[in-house]
Amino acid sequence: MVISVNKIRCNACEDVIESTHVHDFKWCKCHAVFVDGGPEYLRRGGQGLDFKGYTEMSEHHTAEEVADALRDHSEGMPLDTPRERNRLRWMTIAADMLEDQ
Ligand SMILES: [Zn+2]
Numbered sequence: 001m002v003i004s005v006n007k008i009r010c011n012a013c014e015d016v017i018e019s020t021h022v023h024d025f026k027w028c029k030c031h032a033v034f035v036d037g038g039p040e041y042l043r044r045g046g047q048g049l050d051f052k053g054y055t056e057m058s059e060h061h062t063a064e065e066v067a068d069a070l071r072d073h074s075e076g077m078p079l080d081t082p083r084e085r086n087r088l089r090w091m092t093i094a095a096d097m098l099e100d101q
Contacts (some may be wrong), residue, residue, distance in 0.1 A: 001060050001061070001062060001063075002060060002061045002093070003038075003042065003059075005018065005057070007054055009057055010028035010029070010030065012030050012050040013035075015030070017033075017035050022039070022040040031048065032047065032050040043069075046077075064076070069091045072087075
């Protein structure tokens, strides 16, 4: 699995928090939930009286989805739609990560 966005919204304070690198540990405004792990793993936790859970907002992609996107891109699929622009964004992240493995 390739993680391109590691992000949640706290159900108590509605703060949206994102972990952008592996040791990027972030609490929401009310300190009820946190995210961690960046593109490496999806770590979440919560505590306290304010804890009402969180809403998952992450994006992740299977190796197959990455391969499909890379193939479409190499075949010159148009990139002028929001869906394709978004795919190009995470595909670039994914390709970098696969090279590192
Ligand atoms: Zn909160």
